[in-house]
Amino acid sequence: MGALKEYIIPRICTYVLVVFIGITICFFIPRFTPVDPVLAIINRLTESGQYYDPDALSQLIDSMKELYGLKGSLLDQYIAFLRRAFLGDFGPSLANFPTPAVSIMNRALPWTISLLFVSTIVAWLVGNLIGGIAGYFSERNWAKGLGAFATVVYPTPYYIMALLLIMSLSYAIPIFPSYGAISIGINPSLSLEFILNYAYHAFLPALSLIIVGYGWWFLSMRSIVIHTKSEEYVQFGEMTGLPRRKLLLRYVIRNSLLPQVTGVSVALASIFSGAMITEVVFSYPGIGYILYQAVINGDFNLMMAVVTYSIIATATATLILDLIYPLIDPRIKYK
Amino acid sequence: MVVITNLKRYARFLWNFLRFSPNITVGIVICLVILVMGFGISLFAPYDPRRWGSTPRNLPPSSDYLLGTTSIGQDVFWFLTYAIRNSMLLGVVGSAIGLVIGTVLGLIAGYKGGIIEKFILLITDTIIVVPTLPILILVSTMIKKQLDMVMLGTIIALLTWGLPVRNVRSMILSLREREFSHVASFSGFKMLNIITSEYTPHVLPWISASFISRINMAIGMEVTLSIFGLSSLQEATLGTMIYWALNYQALLKGLWWWILTPVVTIIFSVLGLFILSVGISEFLNPRIRLHRIMIGEKK
Numbered sequence: 001m002g003a004l005k006e007y008i009i010p011r012i013c014t015y016v017l018v019v020f021i022g023i024t025i026c027f028f029i030p031r032f033t034p035v036d037p038v039l040a041i042i043n044r045l046t047e048s049g050q051y052y053d054p055d056a057l058s059q060l061i062d063s064m065k066e067l068y069g070l071k072g073s074l075l076d077q078y079i080a081f082l083r084r085a086f087l088g089d090f091g092p093s094l095a096n097f098p099t100p101a102v103s104i105m106n107r108a109l110p111w112t113i114s115l116l117f118v119s120t121i122v123a124w125l126v127g128n129l130i131g132g133i134a135g136y137f138s139e140r141n142w143a144k145g146l147g148a149f150a151t152v153v154y155p156t157p158y159y160i161m162a163l164l165l166i167m168s169l170s171y172a173i174p175i176f177p178s179y180g181a182i183s184i185g186i187n188p189s190l191s192l193e194f195i196l197n198y199a200y201h202a203f204l205p206a207l208s209l210i211i212v213g214y215g216w217w218f219l220s221m222r223s224i225v226i227h228t229k230s231e232e233y234v235q236f237g238e239m240t241g242l243p244r245r246k247l248l249l250r251y252v253i254r255n256s257l258l259p260q261v262t263g264v265s266v267a268l269a270s271i272f273s274g275a276m277i278t279e280v281v282f283s284y285p286g287i288g289y290i291l292y293q294a295v296i297n298g299d300f301n302l303m304m305a306v307v308t309y310s311i312i313a314t315a316t317a318t319l320i321l322d323l324i325y326p327l328i329d330p331r332i333k334y335k
Numbered sequence: 336m337v338v339i340t341n342l343k344r345y346a347r348f349l350w351n352f353l354r355f356s357p358n359i360t361v362g363i364v365i366c367l368v369i370l371v372m373g374f375g376i377s378l379f380a381p382y383d384p385r386r387w388g389s390t391p392r393n394l395p396p397s398s399d400y401l402l403g404t405t406s407i408g409q410d411v412f413w414f415l416t417y418a419i420r421n422s423m424l425l426g427v428v429g430s431a432i433g434l435v436i437g438t439v440l441g442l443i444a445g446y447k448g449g450i451i452e453k454f455i456l457l458i459t460d461t462i463i464v465v466p467t468l469p470i471l472i473l474v475s476t477m478i479k480k481q482l483d484m485v486m487l488g489t490i491i492a493l494l495t496w497g498l499p500v501r502n503v504r505s506m507i508l509s510l511r512e513r514e515f516s517h518v519a520s521f522s523g524f525k526m527l528n529i530i531t532s533e534y535t536p537h538v539l540p541w542i543s544a545s546f547i548s549r550i551n552m553a554i555g556m557e558v559t560l561s562i563f564g565l566s567s568l569q570e571a572t573l574g575t576m577i578y579w580a581l582n583y584q585a586l587l588k589g590l591w592w593w594i595l596t597p598v599v600t601i602i603f604s605v606l607g608l609f610i611l612s613v614g615i616s617e618f619l620n621p622r623i624r625l626h627r628i629m630i631g632e633k634k
Contacts, residue, residue, distance in 0.1 A: 014453070018460040025465055030473055155548070155609035156602055157555030159562055163577075163598070167586070223616075262505075266463075266498075276468050277559055292563070295472050307466060314464040 008323065015319045022311040023085070023304075027078060030300055038064050070300075081304070090305035095297040101305040104290060111181055112275045112286030115202055117268070119209040124264045126210075127217025132253045134218070135225025147222065154215030162208045162281045169204060176204045179283035205282045213267070217260065224256040231255075265317040358614030365607025373419035384413035385571050396592050403592035406583040411596050417571035418597065419604070421484045422554050425572070428488030429495075429553030434546055436496040438538075441503025445511070446526055455500065462497035470494060471556065475565040482567040487560075491553050499545065503538060510534055540616035547612035551605045558601065573597045 038061055046052060052060075065071045072080075084091065090101040131150075134143040153161070170178035182188070182197050228234060229252060237251050275288030283289070287306055294302040353360060382389055388408035396403045402411035444455040474490055475482060510516055510533075519529050554573065560566045561574025568575050576597035580586075585594040 010453070014457055014460065017457055018464060021457075021461045022464045025461070026470070029470060032477070151610060151613070152602075152606060155551050155605040157551075157558050157605065159555070159559050160598055160601055171586070219613075223613075259505075262501075277562075280563070291469055292472070295469055295476070303469070307469060310466045311464045314466075315460065318460060318463065 011319065011322055015315055019312055019315050022315070023308055024078075026307045026311070027081060027304065028074070030298075030303060031074060031077075038070060085304070085308060090308070091301040093294075093299055093302045095293065095299040095302070101299075101302040104302060105287065105305050105309070108285060108287045108290050111284060112279070112288060115205060115278075115284065115286065116209065116275050119206045120213060120264070120267050122206075123210045123213030124217055124260070124267070127214040128221045128253075128257070128260055131218035131221030132225050132256065133248070135222035135256075136229060136248050136252055138222070138226055138229075146218070150215045150218040150222075153211055154219055156212070156215075158208070158212050158277055159281065161212050162205075162278065165204055165208050166281070177201055178204065181284050181286075205278050205284055209278060217263075220263070221256065221260060224259060225252055228252050228256045262321060265321045266314070268317060352618060355618050356614050358610045359618065362607050362609075362611025362614050365603065366611055369419055369423065369604045369607065372416050373423050377413075377416035377420050380413045380416065382413075384410055384417055385569070393588075393590060402596050403590070405579070405593050406585070406588075406590065407579065411593060414571055414576065415596055415600060418573045418576050419600065421571055422557060422573045423550075423604075425484040425488040425491075425557055426550035426553040428485050429491040429556075430546055430549035432489060432492035433496040434499055434542065434549055436492070437499025438503050438542060440496075441500040442507060442530060442534075442538075444500065445504040445507025446530060452504075456504075459497045459500040462494070463501070465494070467494045468556075468559070471560065472563060472565055475560055484567075484570070484572070487557065487566070488553060491556055495549075495552070502541070502545075506538055506541065507534060510537055536619075540619040543619065544612040544616040547608050547615070551608055554601070554605065573601050 042057065042061060062071075070077060088102065092098045093101045093104050096104060130146060134146050137143050138147075166178045169176050177200070181201050182194070183201075188194060234247065234251050237247050242251070275284075275286050276292055277288070278284065279286045279288035280292050290302065291306045293299070294306065353363060386409070390400060390404045390408050390410050392404060392406055392408050394400050394404040400410050400412065402415065404410055405414070440455050440459065444452040444459075471490065471494060475487070478486075515533060516529065519533050524533075557566055557572055558574035558577065561568070561572065561578040562581075564578060566572060566574050566578070568578065574597075577594065580590070580594040580597070583590075583593075585591075
């Protein structure tokens, strides 16, 4: 019970505070940019050459500001924003008026989650397993070869990897499409046609994410395992003649997994914002793509909706992680 | 005499370091090439390579123009030297600032505990959960006109110092539970002493490796920003080079020397930095070094 009162409850309070401060920062930063969404719309109207009465125009600006939650002082806007955000209402998207920001986001969410969840998990599993084995047998030649591959792949900036894949697999040898999530005319359903088409389009983006992710998990796992391998308890296990398999899985890999679990929860939580480059490069209609559009258009409402969800997701992941930490590593106690 | 002996010792240390593993040797060579390109050869540019129209357009590599010329009349080779200089500058600034903030806060949090740890972790967690790229894009749109490399590096650092705090803290937490920590504190070592003499050898490999990999991260972020057209586009960096090449359809027009030069340079330099960081952390890891020495004696 002591742990609950002394550790878990304060940790949950921190969680709420973190989400709150994070959202506050993200609320104020865009408000200090010169991107003015209302002015942008007015400019678009007046550019079309039509004449507008200045009075009517200023009335229009006023009513739009109210609609967009940009009326009054910054503090008023902030309080109004918090009140609405608490109820899950982020107002209409400014660029795609009058669709609510939340419904735009909900439409994009399944694309992102399916693509990034699957590729993150695949990369983590494959990278850690192969990395662990390669670390344990680090003197063998095949392990060195695998290491060399990961060493070249991992530090390459994600964008460069995506560009190389597009250049090779969709321009030089045109096998895979370089943009979009499904072909035009195919509707999301549980049919085989849709699933195949989906997988076909998701292949390149997923591959780029898996390759880069694999490099990281492989290298980090390998170096941890090489370190763990030289720990005394493993050497003791070797001396007592434990079977290799047991030694590898139960002694070495299990004890090396701790930082990797930390990593995967952070990686999963950053799905929201992490998807941005992938989706912009591959024109994939997910959350990162609409976030990018929102930032460029000064679409505050949509931006805040995505960013708020992203903050909550990341904070929740760290919370869960901190709560289960002592279960994974008995050396760390609730303090 | 003392000076000479010391010099000799340093030289021997350096020599041992350089020959320690192929990772270090190759990494150092690549880094030297990059540094000489960026900070040495760039000084001899006959004119400002950023200027448009200073050479004929679209020429393939030749003896006059080592790496060809661009569609806007720039010499790719001289432009590259400027680009490397700026990208490295940005990388080092972005990495160093973030790492110093992160490590110091992580050490304090891990060792002090209590209310100080709670406060540091609160701020850290906030920085971690705030999504970096959207904010970075926003801030760069905001100050695109005045953006220079040092500034961009500082912004990147200020958005990314969170993770090192958590890493360093969890390392310290784990170290604190180990026996030698108890021994040290029971024998009356002060906190600063324990950190500098007992913990640093454990944390140092991580810090140096992380410094270099964060240079890579900062370079990568600048490349990403440039793709979105949000870096300082009039400046020469590896990212803006790709941006202008793609912008002028270098791929479709077959100007491979223009687009491939920055791509290959990026892969080459991040690879060099990366294997150097791996080499350094192996070198600083006392266990691996002991292992090597033992193997060497057997031979």
